[in-house]
Amino acid sequence: MVSGNSSPLSSPIDAAAQRALEQLVRPLSATQIAWLSGYLAQLAEQAVANAAEDEPAEVVTILFGSQSGNTKGLAEQLHTRAQADGIGTYLLSMAELAPRKLAKLQRVILLTSTHGEGEPPESAYALHAFVMDENAPRMESLQFAVIGLGDSSYEHYCQTAVDFDRRLAQLGARRMLPLQCCDVEYEADAQRWQTDVLGRLVALRAKRPATVAARPLEPSETAAPYTKENPYAATLLENRRITTPDAVADVRHLALGIDPRLVRYRPGDTLGVCFRNDPALVDRIVERLGLDASSPVSQDDGAQPLGQVLTERLELTQVHPTTVRRWSEHVQASRLQAIIADPAKLRDYARRRQLLDLITDFPASIDADVLSGLLPRLQPRLYSIASSQAELDDEVHLTVAVLRYRRSGQRRLGGASGFLAERLRPNDSLSVYPVHNPSFHLPTPSGVDIIMIGAGTGIAPYRGFLQDRAAAGDRGRNWLLFGNRHFQRDFLYQLDWQAQRKAGLLNRVSLAFSRDRAQKVYVQDRVRTEARELFRWLEEGAHLYVCGASAMGEAVHRALIDMVGREGGLQEDAATDYIDNLRREARYHRDLY
C-alpha cells in the first residue's frame, strides 16, 4: 500500500514521512491496513473539505462525475497539467463533495459524462440533484467551467453537462469558459479545452498554495496510477465457466493475477480490460471488403498493416451510429438512408450490429485508409470487479457473460468477452487498469446494513463486498436479492453465497429465477414481495445497491418507489422523494450498464 513505487504525482509524502509510514504499517495485518485506509480516507476528506472552506480563493477544485473512467482520466490529466503550471488544484469525485459545500467554493472545473436518457453518472447524482433543486442556494461567488463527455447519437447529448452549465449560471455563478461538449472521440477537443482552461486559470492568477493537498488518498491512488493509456499487464490465472452447459448464458469467472503493491482496488470498482479483436473476424472483414490485410494504413506512428490495425486499434464488434452514417456515404441504399434519417432507428440498428453485419447488409467498395478512418478507436471494456483484495490481494476477479449470438446464420462473438473467454489462455498477459468507482463502495464507517440487488453478472460486486466484509469483520447485515434465468443452471457463485451464509455473513437471500416457473419472476418482483422487510431495513439505515442492466435498474427503481409508497403509506410523489433522498444521502448506489 505504501510502496516505493508510488510516483511523485500520487504520493505527496516526502521520503522521511514515507519511511515513518512504512514502519507504522509493516506489522499490521491486511485487515488492520484496510481499516487504516478507511480511517485515513476520512481524515483526508475532512482536511480537503476544511481546506476548501478555509482557502477558497487560492485553490481551484476539479470535480468529476465519471462512470467509465474516461472523465476521471481527463480530470486527472487536467490536475497534473495544472500542478505543472503552478496552479493549485484539488481533484475530487463529485460523489466525494458534500453538495452544500459547492456554494462555498470559488473556482470549480466540472467534468461529467451523461448516461442513457440524459442521466448523470452515479457519482454525480447527488451534486446534480442539489444544483437542479428549485431551492438551490445562490452561488454568486462561484466561477466555473464545464466539460461534458457524451455521445451525439443520443437525444440528450451531454445533458448533464448542459444542466450544470445552465443551472450554475442561473444561480448567479460566473462562467470562466463556455460549455464544452465532447463526442465519442473526445481526445482532441478535450486537449484543446484543457489548454483553454489552464490559460484562463493562469490569467486569474491562481497561486499554488505552499502545501498542496491532493485529493483524499484511496488505496487505488496510492498504487501506481494505471490508466487505459498506461495499463497494467495482468496474468490470466483462471477461466472458469460458472453456468451449466445447458444455460442460455455462458458466464465465466476470470481470475487475473496482479502485483498487490502496484494494483489496488476496492470492491465496487471496475476493471478496464484492453483487448484485441478476433483475427478470424478481421480476416472475414478484410475478405468481404476485398482488401489486403498487409496493405499499409496511415496511423499516427506511421504506416501499419491493415490487419494489425483492425486487430489492435479499431472498434469492430460495436457499431457506433457515426460509423453507420459515415459508411452510408459510400453506399447507394435507400434502406440505409431511411435508417440514417431516423435517430431512433439508427441507434437501434447500430446497437444490434457488428461492423461485419453493416458491411454485409450494405456492401460497399472502399480502401483501407477510408475504412480505418470511419472506425472509432478500440476502447477498453469495463467489468465490475468480483473480488476483494482483503481476501486475495494478488488477484482480481471478473464475472463475464460471453456475448454470443447468430446473425444471418453466422456466429457472432462479443469483442472483449470473446477475447477473455475464448482467445486468452491461462498465463497469458492482458492489459487492465482499475477504475475507481466511489459511488459504489461499501458504506463507511462499518456496521451499516446493506441490501444488494443484482441480476445476471450484476451479482459480481457483491461477491467482493462480502469478501471484504468477512475480512474486515464488518457486522453490518447483508441481504442479497438476485435474479437470473434458472436456479439449476445459472445461480452465479451459488457455493460462495452458501459459504458466506454458513459463516454468518449473508443474513438474507431473495431469489428470482425467471424461467423456472410458468409465471416469470424478476428481481423487481422480489422487491415487491419483500416490501415490508426491505422498508424496515431502509428505515434502519441500510444502504441500497443495484447492479446490472439498465432496464433491470429502472424496473427495480420503480418497484422501490412502489414498495416505499405501500409500506410507508406515501403518495407517489412522496415515495419518489423518499427514494431520491436515499440517493442524495448516498445510500442508494447504482451501477448500471
Next chain:
Amino acid sequence: MTSPLHENEAIKRFSNYLRGTLKASMADELTGALADDDAQITKFHGFYQQDDRDLRQARREHYLEPSFGFMLRARLPGGVCTTTQWLAIDGIGRALTAGSLRLTTRQSFQYHGILKRNVESVIRGINKVMIDSIGGCGDVNRNVLCNPNPVESPVHREVHGWAKRISEHLLPRTRAYHELWLDGEQVTGPADAEPLYGETYLPRKFKTAIAVPPHNDVDVYSNDLGFVAIIENGALLGFNVLAGGGMGVTHGDTSTFPRLADTLGFIAPEQTLAIAEAVVSLQRDVGDRRDRRHARLKYSVERMGVDAFRNEVERRAGCRLDPPREAVFTDQGDRYGWVQGDDERWHLTVYIENGRLVDRPGASPMRGLREIARVHQGDFRITPNQNLIIAGVPACQQARIDALAREHGLLAARHSRLRLNGLSCVALPTCPLAMAEAERYYPDFLSQIERLAEKHGIADQHIVNRITGCPNGCARPYLGELALVGKAPGRYNLMLGGDGVGTRLNRLYRENLDEPALLAEIDRLFARFAAGRRPGEGFGDFLIRDAVVAAVINPAEDFHAAN
C-alpha cells in the same frame, strides 16, 4: 460396554413427530437441498434427497451445488391403482419430475428428480387421487406387497384387502404429513402421539408382504413380516406368519447377512392386524438402535431365537399361533401376456425393462399406458417384479388394448427368458448408496449373457437373475439364481445358488469381478450347466448339486463362510 444410540434416533426424537425444521428447509431459497436432519425426516414422508451423481464434479467446478432432486415413493398397497389414479400419476410425472416413472420392486411407483420447489405440488397432486407417500421410505412399515394374482379375482380381492388394512393399521399417526404438504396450516387439536411407534418410530425400515402360493413373486421370505395366504376351495383360511427376513448386507462386515424369514405359525384372517402390530411393537422395543447395520428385525429374531420371538409375539397379540399349514411355491416371476381369470375377464402382463417407464424414439410406454388408461375399464397392478398388469379387461376390449400396447412398444419385442426373469435396482446416477451401475447397465449386460445362453443351448431356461448397485438389496439380489452385487464402478460380486422360487439364499462365488471376468465365469458356468443338468433342473439347483457353491443353510453362521 454399550455404544451410544445412533444419531438418527435423536433426529427422530427431536423431530416433533416428523416435522423437524422442514418448513424452513423447504423455504430456503439458497439451496435445492434440505438441512441434514430434515433429509432424514423426509424419508418418513416418502421422499428421499438425491442428486445427479454424474453431474456432481462438473457442477462443483461451476461453483454450483449438486443437482439436487427428490425421489418420491408412493404408498400403494399391493400395487393396485385405478385408471384415474394412473392418469394423475403419469401427468404429475411428466409435469413436475424428471419425466419418467419407475415401477418399484415393492409394487409402487417412484418419481425421480423432483425439485424442492415442486415437492409440495407432487404430493398434493397424488393426494387428489387418494394416494399418499407416507412411509414410502423411513423407519416405519413400508409399502405392503401382495401377490397381484389377477386370475383368482375373489381371492385376490380378499387378500389385497388385508394388504391395505395392514398398511393402514401400521401407518404413522402424526399429522405432520397433512400439515406440511396438504393443509398448509397447523391444525389445532390434541397434541400428536404415535400409539404404536412412539416418537422414535422403528430402529430401521420394516417390510411386509403377502404371498399367495404357489407364486412367490413377492419374495415373501425377504420381508421382515410375511403372510402366506392359505386358500382352500377358493376361500381364504388364514395365513402362515413369517418373520425376520431381510436382504441388506454391508460389504466387508461379516456380522451382516441376508436372512430368510422364519415361519412362526398359522393364524386366522381376523388375527392378522393384531399379529402385525405385535411384531412391529416387539421390534420397536428390542431392535438395535445403536447400529443401523444391525437394526432390522432379522437380527432381533436371530438374537432372541425363533421360539422366544414367537412367544413374545403371541403374548403381545393375545393369541396363539397354530402350527403352520403346508404351502408350496413354484416361481418368483411374473406370467407375461394375456391370461383369462375366473371371472371371464382378461389380464395383460407387460414387461417393463427395469420398471422404467420413459418415452424414447421407437417406444412410448408412458404414452401407451396413458392411452390405455383412457379406455381401460379395469385397474392397473404393479407387480413385485417391476412389471405392470392391465387387469380386468372385458373380452370386448381386449383387441383394442392389445393394439394400443403393441403400438407403443409395450408388447413389441420378444424378450428372452433371462430378461423376463431379471430385476434391477435404480443405482446410478440418482441413488446416493450406489457403488456401481445397475439399471443403466443391465440391459446391455443381459444381451451378452443372452448370447452365452444361446451359445450353450439354454436360452429356454428360466434363470432368476438380479443386479443391484450396492449390497443393500433393493432388487432382492440374494434370492437370485445368478446375481450381481455392485462393489465399485464396473466391479461386482457374483452370487450364485438361489433356488428359483425364493426359498434359498445364494452365496458369494467370486468377488469384485469386472465385465470380462464376469462373462468368462458365466460362460464357464453355462457350459457346465448345459452339459450336466438333469431334466427340469434349475440353474441354481444344479450349481448346488454340482458343488459349484454350497447352499446357505444358516446365514448368520455360513453366509460368509468360504465357498
